[in-house]
């Protein structure tokens with residue numbers, strides 16, 4: 001019998017079992033054997049009870065702000081590197097381990113009533129996030145927001161231009177979405193990132209492989225934008241949070257911003273910043289037609305999926321389906 005020093009032993013282990021190099025974290029408190037050797041200084045109360053998974057540009061920040069207004073809902077502490085979002089389940093941060101993740105969550109004052117959550121808008125289309133999230137927080141509820149994927153793509157493109165992405169500044173929207181295989185790789189890369197999150201049914205099916213549909217809420221982003229109080233009533237019901245918070249009294253429509261905003265004590269109004277609800281020209285007709293065609297099959301699949309889940313179709317989807325008749 002032979003042994004090695006810990007680090008060498010670890011190297012040896014992964015040489016023998018290379019498939020285990022990619023970790024899949026589980027909740028240490030779910031298994032007695034793990035709980036027993038888990039440090040006393042640690043708790044499993046630092047894990048979220050729900051995730052807002054995106055996709056980007058559908059109103060995720062507005063939902064985040066509205067959720068924070070609720071007295072029992074508490075978000076993660078910001079990650080300065082990723083514009084507040086933790087982005088744990090989708091990328092390399094996952095390899096930093098669950099202590100790294102748990103440190104983003106404050107200790108809830110009332111462990112039974114307080115509901116921790118995080119919003120990372122790129123979880124939605126991530127290949128890895130559903131499996132990883134289901135392994136660590138299998139009971140978590142999952143919230144996604146959908147708007148017309150064509151509008152989402154256009155908003156995303158405008159976002160890239162505002163952030164001075166050189167490719168988005170160089171090419172117009174139609175050139176980005178309609179670029180063909182011979183196009184420069186930077187343009188193809190931007191096109192993928194712009195269009196793929198809009199394959200809604202593909203991504204939702206991936207989440208449903210790991211989470212039961214009763215744990216998934218699909219929000220109509222158009223309703224979130226036009227009637228957030230009604231949307232937030234649905235969200236509260238889905239999350240079973242108490243007390244019931246009356247968003248009708250706490251939100252006000254700001255005509256200057258053109259969006260619903262938070263009404264603060266003393267009558268002041270807090271809207272989202274300039275980067276949310278940007279002013280830009282409407283999408284050109286050629287791009288609209290291209291995208292309507294591009295997303296046709298994906299939208300048909302989404303309608304079947306919503307039908308299966310017993311959910312109503314959002315109005316943009318009904319309009320897209322009517323174009324097929």
Ligand code: A3P
Nearest residue numbers: 056057058059060061062155259260276277278
């Ligand atoms: P635009 O800036 O293209 O209009 P996200 O937060 O996921 O990045 O989404 C940004 C989008 O949220 C905005 O896109 C805007 O249309 C939408 N939105 C919905 N409700 C909003 C609100 N109350 N305030 C600001 N933007 C809101």
